[in-house]
Amino acid sequence: MEYKPIRKVVSGNYAAAYAAKHARVQVVAAYPITPQTSIIEKIAEFIANGEADIQYVPVESEHSAMAACIGASAAGARAFTATSAQGLALMHEMLHWASGARLPVVMVDVNRAMAPPWSVWDDQTDSLAQRDTGWLQFYAENNQEVYDGVLMAFKVAETVNVPAMVIESAFILSHTYDVVEMIPQELVDEFLPPREPLYDLANFEKPFSVGALGTPADYYEFRYKLAKAHEEAKKVIKEVGKEFGERFGRDYSQMIETYRTDDADFVFMGMGSLMGTVKQAVDVLREEGYKVGAAKVRWFRPFPKEELYELAKNVDGIAVLDRNFSFGQEGILFNEAKGALYNTGAKPLMKNYIVGLGGRDFTVNDVRKIAENMKAIIEKGELDVEVDWYHLKR
Amino acid sequence: MEIPENVKKRLSLPAEEHFYAGHTACQGCGAALGLRYVLKAYGRKTIFTIPACCSTIIAGAWPYNTLDANLFHTAFETTGAVLGGIEAALKARGIKVKGEDGVMVVGWAGDGGTADIGLQALSGFLERGHDALYIMYDNEAYMNTGIQRSSSTPFGAWTTNTPGGKKHFLEKRHKKKVIDIVIAHEIPYAATASVAYPEDFIRKLKKAQKTPGPSFIQLFAPCPTGWRSPTDKSIELARLAVQTAYFPLFEYENGKYKINMPSTKKEPKPIEEFLKLQGRFKYMTKEDIEVLQQWVNREWEKLKKLAEVFG
Numbered sequence: 001m002e003y004k005p006i007r008k009v010v011s012g013n014y015a016a017a018y019a020a021k022h023a024r025v026q027v028v029a030a031y032p033i034t035p036q037t038s039i040i041e042k043i044a045e046f047i048a049n050g051e052a053d054i055q056y057v058p059v060e061s062e063h064s065a066m067a068a069c070i071g072a073s074a075a076g077a078r079a080f081t082a083t084s085a086q087g088l089a090l091m092h093e094m095l096h097w098a099s100g101a102r103l104p105v106v107m108v109d110v111n112r113a114m115a116p117p118w119s120v121w122d123d124q125t126d127s128l129a130q131r132d133t134g135w136l137q138f139y140a141e142n143n144q145e146v147y148d149g150v151l152m153a154f155k156v157a158e159t160v161n162v163p164a165m166v167i168e169s170a171f172i173l174s175h176t177y178d179v180v181e182m183i184p185q186e187l188v189d190e191f192l193p194p195r196e197p198l199y200d201l202a203n204f205e206k207p208f209s210v211g212a213l214g215t216p217a218d219y220y221e222f223r224y225k226l227a228k229a230h231e232e233a234k235k236v237i238k239e240v241g242k243e244f245g246e247r248f249g250r251d252y253s254q255m256i257e258t259y260r261t262d263d264a265d266f267v268f269m270g271m272g273s274l275m276g277t278v279k280q281a282v283d284v285l286r287e288e289g290y291k292v293g294a295a296k297v298r299w300f301r302p303f304p305k306e307e308l309y310e311l312a313k314n315v316d317g318i319a320v321l322d323r324n325f326s327f328g329q330e331g332i333l334f335n336e337a338k339g340a341l342y343n344t345g346a347k348p349l350m351k352n353y354i355v356g357l358g359g360r361d362f363t364v365n366d367v368r369k370i371a372e373n374m375k376a377i378i379e380k381g382e383l384d385v386e387v388d389w390y391h392l393k394r
Numbered sequence: 395m396e397i398p399e400n401v402k403k404r405l406s407l408p409a410e411e412h413f414y415a416g417h418t419a420c421q422g423c424g425a426a427l428g429l430r431y432v433l434k435a436y437g438r439k440t441i442f443t444i445p446a447c448c449s450t451i452i453a454g455a456w457p458y459n460t461l462d463a464n465l466f467h468t469a470f471e472t473t474g475a476v477l478g479g480i481e482a483a484l485k486a487r488g489i490k491v492k493g494e495d496g497v498m499v500v501g502w503a504g505d506g507g508t509a510d511i512g513l514q515a516l517s518g519f520l521e522r523g524h525d526a527l528y529i530m531y532d533n534e535a536y537m538n539t540g541i542q543r544s545s546s547t548p549f550g551a552w553t554t555n556t557p558g559g560k561k562h563f564l565e566k567r568h569k570k571k572v573i574d575i576v577i578a579h580e581i582p583y584a585a586t587a588s589v590a591y592p593e594d595f596i597r598k599l600k601k602a603q604k605t606p607g608p609s610f611i612q613l614f615a616p617c618p619t620g621w622r623s624p625t626d627k628s629i630e631l632a633r634l635a636v637q638t639a640y641f642p643l644f645e646y647e648n649g650k651y652k653i654n655m656p657s658t659k660k661e662p663k664p665i666e667e668f669l670k671l672q673g674r675f676k677y678m679t680k681e682d683i684e685v686l687q688q689w690v691n692r693e694w695e696k697l698k699k700l701a702e703v704f705g
């Protein structure tokens with residue numbers, strides 16, 4: 001069958017819901033939280049209209065949502081959920097359970113700032129705080145990437161038996177409508193065949209247990225295997241991203257998407273919807289004579305160290321834009337990127353800009369100001385400050 | 395070992411064993427016995443989920459599994475939710491659940507994992523109507539972490555965080571009536587059971603298997619380690635709990651109550667007979683015992699009334 005995309009104008013949340021449906025998820029367990037809610041509402045609507053055959057478990061909390069997905073995934077089903085901020089934090093314990101039990105649950109997290117003060121707007125600290133739970137993390141720049149990301153996440157997760165999170169930003173994507181090219185069901189089915197579980201609780205031939213006590217004699221090896229699965233995921237992500245490109249025209253073979261970086265003096269690096277603005281700014285700045293590019297980290301877990309090195313060795317500076325913060329230290333992506341380069345030969349000047357926390361607007365003009373600052377420090381050959389709270393009302 | 399046919403005929407419990415010897419429970423553990431009976435009732439075609447509790451250890455460290463059935467170990471507070479997930483997955487896959495020929499999805503959690511931290515997930519499970527069985531084995535404290543109180547610990551009982559000292563004992567609250575909370579969800583089937591009455595327990599397990607929707611059994615399971623009782627007294631204690639009406643056996647089925655005491659005619663024995671075999675009550679004064687006795691009397695009268703009115 002020839003690929004003819006179905007174009008629909010949808011919100012990021014509806015893009016996620018359509019992707020879950022097209023992925024033929026079998027069990028959805030979820031709990032409402034703004035701005036995630038419309039994902040689950042849309043899925044419920046699909047079920048009510050007979051458009052999707054899904055067992056929907058309307059649980060009483062996010063903790064239970066993840067627990068139910070874990071039960072469902074352990075019993076062989078393709079399981080999906082979605083949440084945001086406080087909900088994700090409540091799930092934290094169970095995120096470890098999913099990865100430890102090697103269950104390829106896929107979840108969409110709508111990046112939202114943590115309270116207090118209450119905020120429903122964009123901020124990456126919720127998902128980045130789950131960095132060490134053993135989940136794969138894909139950050140979507142736009143609604144199209146939300147849709148594509150969910151489909152790819154299932155394929156990658158089920159290949160390496162590690163759960164995966166697809167992350168979109170609150171309101172900027174979740175509630176903003178845009179054209180999304182969807183894939184006809186038959187072609188999704190070819191790309192993403194039914195799940196073949198690692199183990200099946202419904203097989204009674206030879207009884208077994210999962211998740212038992214791991215004594216010091218064995219626990220260590222379990223962790224090593226999960227670490228290896230993340231290494232393997234890097235390979236699988238690139239293959240799946242390439243296959244996606246070949247089938248549907250959008251190539252995701254790079255874990256860091258680079259934009260006009262070939263001859264760039266310095267680049268802006270960041271994740272998620274922020275990077276749409278940055279790419280646009282790069283075009284503007286290029287017109288104005290700046291030799292700049294953008295590097296969008298698509299997959300934060302596993303961390304694309306090798307691709308980062310390839311990028312870093314050819315530029316004089318990297319402006320790392322973090323819509324998140326690790327208190328007592330610095331922006332999380334900045335911290336990771338610096339760490340990843342330490343033992344390599346690549347030593348560009350790296351500066352951290354904390355931007356857009358709690359949904360603070362971030363515009364092309366902001367990128368221009370950062371470019372001016374970056375240019376100055378590169379010329380001088382030293383940083384003014386390492387971490388710059390860029391929007392602070394001074 | 396093959397059991398001779400003539401012996402088999404006389405057995406009142408299923409002869410098959412699906413609980414392996416060599417498990418790591420303490421001597422005289424009521425929970426271990428309970429697991430054995432559940433497996434006798436359901437056999438292999440069962441998916442268990444067990445949260446953090448003594449049974450995590452009883453079921454065995456990796457790579458062992460003392461149950462001859464599939465088991466998913468889960469986090470402390472998630473039994474109800476995981477049951478729901480497993481059931482949903484089986485339904486999504488077109489696999490039959492419950493009934494004579496279906497898969498039994500069974501949650502097996504302690505009183506702590508049920509009455510306290512897991513109560514929310516239990517409520518969600520009951521209220522959503524999943525086709526699965528939740529068994530709370532009640533040893534009246536958090537035994538796995540070293541005998542701390544749970545809300546199912548009775549008035550006066552010593553535990554490591556409600557000790558009885560020279561001046562005071564700290565456990566001033568009566569046992570939480572989890573079964574009443576469960577029944578408030580108006581599920582089709584709920585019952586209490588005791589490891590001292592295995593035929594009754596297995597009959598109830600079979601009923602849970604036949605009844606569509608969520609079912610719940612609260613199983614009284616003595617713990618010699620936590621109760622400071624002789625290991626050979628567990629069955630006697632479990633029996634006395636019933637005979638004193640401290641833990642009456644009854645069923646709730648579609649709105650109807652039925653008491654299954656060995657003898658409903660006889661007056662219950664005084665609670666003291668149950669208490670005196672255990673170290674955890676040893677510093678209780680006559681007055682303290684009277685407080686507990688009054689509670690038992692009141693709850694027993696309440697249950698009898700319920701059975702009378704809704705029998």
Ligand SMILES: Cc1ncc(C[n+]2csc(CCOP(=O)(O)OP(=O)(O)O)c2C)c(N)n1
Binds near residue numbers: 446447506539
């Ligand atoms: C979130 C969380 N908090 C605390 C614990 C520690 N913990 C493990 S088992 C347990 C007590 C279990 O008590 P109960 O459910 O009554 O079962 P029992 O051990 O008595 O069989 C506790 C507190 C845990 N595993 N998880």
Ligand code: SF4
Binds near residue numbers: 419426448
């Ligand atoms: S501590 Fe009690 S419940 Fe736990 S294994 Fe020992 S006897 Fe059984």
